[in-house]
Amino acid sequence: MATQHIPLAFTGLKGHNHQHCQQQVLNTAARLCQQRHVRLTPLRREVLALICHSHRPLGAYTLLEQLQAQQGRRAAPPTVYRALDFLLEQGLIHRIASLNAFVGCFQPEQPHIGHFLICERCGNAAEFDTPELNQQLQQTTDQLGFKVTQQTVELFGRCAQCQQQDEV
Amino acid sequence: MATQHIPLAFTGLKGHNHQHCQQQVLNTAARLCQQRHVRLTPLRREVLALICHSHRPLGAYTLLEQLQAQQGRRAAPPTVYRALDFLLEQGLIHRIASLNAFVGCFQPEQPHIGHFLICERCGNAAEFDTPELNQQLQQTTDQLGFKVTQQTVELFGRCAQCQQQDEV
């Protein structure tokens, strides 16, 4: 729940090996699905791969196009949405409500609250999860007598790299 | 910015006079628009009134229906969306991204970050704004080198009242 998570998407310049990162996500997904006795079918795996191909949130229809393009697969919206539903259920991706888009989860081992930083310049989304913030949210809502069951925390702005780029 | 805000929507049972509340919002809106030299036209005022009629977020097409029903006004989607854009710009309403819906702002005097508690049982949304949480968010994002320009914080769950109701 309160797992420390270094934002991956914004580590790009500092030796983030994305190909490796993506492969790892796919491997982890395969293992988790096996453990959970659910099926990571080719289609689902494909959608996950497309999503994890970048750290930018992708819309369902973008995924649909890419599916069609990539392997001449005839696909309709439900095809993608069903795959997305599965991946969401398994905690392998997250939905970014304010963008109607989806990003890969890079810590799918244990289910967790997804808090996001989204850079308006590079488009990358980074998941973050700090105990302090969780605690503060808990404390605040406790005080108000509100029992939280689900969170949407999406912070937009500029990542560190893009702030530097801006100055140039 | 860090104005203490007692969630209004969840004070219903404790003497929240909603008619008065709604009237006050409309009056404040009128005054603010006058001060700002922008026009709170009948249409915009009407949409604001509909939104503030309850504390439940309303979708654009619900508002459209209500507009049409209420005064036989012929209206198309852009009519509503333009009014909503205006009200958003003026800080008189907020958009709840995870619901594609809109709620009134009950503290429109000074622009502020909208953080929301949304009860899944009664459907009410309450704005909250605590210095502690703001500070923690600031601190967390500072540490990550991220410069926030816009926030979507929407917490779903049960309000205090509905928790009581559940127990019955």
Add this chain to the structure above:
DNA sequence: GCCGATTTGTAATGTTATATCATTTAAATA
């Protein structure tokens, strides 16, 4: 191999939001 359950295909439709251009209304100015 057969049966039931899960997954995928397909067509249609629902929901949310925007683009574009014409028309009307309000405000500013002469």
Add this chain to the structure above:
DNA sequence: TATTTAAATGATATAACATTACAAATCGGC
């Protein structure tokens, strides 16, 4: 007050996002 100009609204079409319903195919367990 008449005229000009800007702002707001009307109207049509369409884009973007998402779901329903039912048929066909595929997978696992027996």
